[in-house]
Amino acid sequence: MGDQRLQSMERLRCPRAYRRVFQQGKKLLSPLFVLYILPTSQPHSRLGLAVSKRIGSAVVRNRVKRRLREVFRRHKDLLNPYCDVVVVARSAAANAPASVYTEQFCRLLRGRQCGKQEA
RNA sequence: GAAGGAGACCAGAUGAUCGCUCUUCGCUGCCAGGCGGGGGGAGGAAAGUCCGGGCUCCGCAGAGCAGGGUGCUGGAUAACGUCCAGUGGGGGCGACCCUAAGGAAAGUGCCACAGAAAACAAACCGCCAGGUCCAUGCACGGAACGGAUGAUCGCCGUGCACCGUGCCUGGUAAGGGUGAAACGGUGCGGUAAGAGCGCACCAGUCCCGAUGGUGACACCGGGACUCGGUAAACCCCACUCGGAGCAAGACCAAAUAGGGAGGUGUUCCCAUUUUCGACCUGCCGCGGAAGCGUGGUGGGAUGAGGUGGGAGGCAGGUUGCUCGCCUGAAGCCUCCGGGUUCGGUCGCUUGAGGCAGUCGGCAACGCCUGUCCCAGAUGAAUGAUCAUCGCCGUUCUGAAGUUCGGACGGAACAGAACCCGGCUUACGGUCCCCUUCGUCC
RNA sequence: GGCCCUAUCGUCUAGCGGUCCAGGAUAUCGGCCUCUCACGCCGAAGACACGGGUUCGAGUCCCGUUGGGGCUA
Numbered sequence A: 001m002g003d004q005r006l007q008s009m010e011r012l013r014c015p016r017a018y019r020r021v022f023q024q025g026k027k028l029l030s031p032l033f034v035l036y037i038l039p040t041s042q043p044h045s046r047l048g049l050a051v052s053k054r055i056g057s058a059v060v061r062n063r064v065k066r067r068l069r070e071v072f073r074r075h076k077d078l079l080n081p082y083c084d085v086v087v088v089a090r091s092a093a094a095n096a097p098a099s100v101y102t103e104q105f106c107r108l109l110r111g112r113q114c115g116k117q118e119a
Numbered sequence B: 001g002a003a004g005g006a007g008a009c010c011a012g013a014u015g016a017u018c019g020c021u022c023u024u025c026g027c028u029g030c031c032a033g034g035c036g037g038g039g040g041g042a043g044g045a046a047a048g049u050c051c052g053g054g055c056u057c058c059g060c061a062g063a064g065c066a067g068g069g070u071g072c073u074g075g076a077u078a079a080c081g082u083c084c085a086g087u088g089g090g091g092g093c094g095a096c097c098c099u100a101a102g103g104a105a106a107g108u109g110c111c112a113c114a115g116a117a118a119a120c121a122a123a124c125c126g127c128c129a130g131g132u133c134c135a136u137g138c139a140c141g142g143a144a145c146g147g148a149u150g151a152u153c154g155c156c157g158u159g160c161a162c163c164g165u166g167c168c169u170g171g172u173a174a175g176g177g178u179g180a181a182a183c184g185g186u187g188c189g190g191u192a193a194g195a196g197c198g199c200a201c202c203a204g205u206c207c208c209g210a211u212g213g214u215g216a217c218a219c220c221g222g223g224a225c226u227c228g229g230u231a232a233a234c235c236c237c238a239c240u241c242g243g244a245g246c247a248a249g250a251c252c253a254a255a256u257a258g259g260g261a262g263g264u265g266u267u268c269c270c271a272u273u274u275u276c277g278a279c280c281u282g283c284c285g286c287g288g289a290a291g292c293g294u295g296g297u298g299g300g301a302u303g304a305g306g307u308g309g310g311a312g313g314c315a316g317g318u319u320g321c322u323c324g325c326c327u328g329a330a331g332c333c334u335c336c337g338g339g340u341u342c343g344g345u346c347g348c349u350u351g352a353g354g355c356a357g358u359c360g361g362c363a364a365c366g367c368c369u370g371u372c373c374c375a376g377a378u379g380a381a382u383g384a385u386c387a388u389c390g391c392c393g394u395u396c397u398g399a400a401g402u403u404c405g406g407a408c409g410g411a412a413c414a415g416a417a418c419c420c421g422g423c424u425u426a427c428g429g430u431c432c433c434c435u436u437c438g439u440c441c
Numbered sequence C: 001g002g003c004c005c006u007a008u009c010g011u012c013u014a015g016c017g018g019u020c021c022a023g024g025a026u027a028u029c030g031g032c033c034u035c036u037c038a039c040g041c042c043g044a045a046g047a048c049a050c051g052g053g054u055u056c057g058a059g060u061c062c063c064g065u066u067g068g069g070g071c072u073a
Helices: A015-024 A058-078 A098-118
Strands: A026-029 A033-039 A046-050 A083-089
Touching (some): A015 A033, A015 A046, A026 A098, A033 A098, A046 A058
Parallel strands (some): A046 A083
Antiparallel strands (some): A026 A033, A033 A083
């Protein structure tokens, strides 16, 4: 098991980085969220979050962001070459329990690995 | 037990593992930073942004008009549209609750439908008196007319009386199905009919005086009266209001780019000047016969410049308008490193602060003493998982007659963004007190 | 975060506190016309965001919620 911390340098912080990932990254879909993923030259992976006001109130939005951050923290070693990831929450994420987050996140990343090996 | 009313309080707890953020200490590292230990880490509403302040900036914030806000009294407060205590009014059987509650006798406007009439009070119907017209009765008189004739009667004229109807004049405001609201209400007297016209009781308005209260006001006595409502319609009166907002504002580094600050500067007028130019003139020197020329010096008036003052114009700012005030300009001079974007730092949490206590005050609150430091993120921290305990609900079986045990489920509203004081809205529960009703003792 | 505006049938909109009070257009439905559809004609149903207050009476005036929309780096 690798490093499970999540420091501030491991987060996307400026609009330019977000725009780069949205335009050039690969798009992966799940019922709870949309994943944009783009390989990076940084020595670590970076996470960005996008939770719109349509998801719910400020309490709901904060909870969704915390859960997504927690999932990324625990499973970021699945990103084998370091990548920038932007997670856009969908409206179903408001009422889902935390275990579903982990299961879907891992399935998306593993499916990507398989597709890469086949290619 | 049911239905309510008022107030206070809490916002599950503990532990383990993995994390986030701030701070502090130690070690390490040239620096950036890294490692380890300690401490802190969402709310009663953090929300809505409806008020009020602090703080910061703005060409100082001035006057008048306009505009906004507030509106019983006294107090609290940094301030408030907030709070406390009271007064008046309204609601409720009651505990208690609500109350933008100044002025309608300063003026203007409005009051649909219905109704005689919607605001100065009058017009209409009705009632009463008088006059007049017509009809009737009685009395007197007349003889033209009618019934075959006479009497009688009918007929005609005059006078009187009274009923009815219409008209005119006058008196009335008691009554008039309406309406949210109709010029006090009831009774007696009074009158041609009536009327506060008079009297008694009641209701209300205004004024004066006495008492109590700081005051709103209460209560008592006297006098004048009987007067619509609406100001969350315009308005009047009193008080009050500069604007923008931490994305305010200050600073640093890099890139790009060539800027910023101060002064002068436009038109006119006045004063002053050891400035300058040309003009007029007096005196002196030189030249000339003379007009005159030339040099020096004094005076006058004028123009340009400098300095000081005043007035005006252009563009803009000052919430709107007028005044006032302020700023700016093409160019020139002087001085300086500054401006914009992105990033970072500060602002940034020690404050009208919390807690405890004494004292003053009915209270809101204030004074004093002691003690504590209690979130500061910025693509935006305060979380995830597990265990135990505690609370509530459902169900099960066993003991048992309302407790224990097992299983399952639930735990509201909601997330700081400069900071406070309020208001409003959302919402789970606990405790205490009070009211009404029912039942039992 | 801060500062503002606004709300009327499904949609776009009128509306001077009162019998024009909820009007108009379009969409919907039914009928007529046509061989049928369209156009046209006739008719119907359909709204004052919510809760209080002022007033005799609120869509309108005042207060508070809720929902939309805009500006600002």
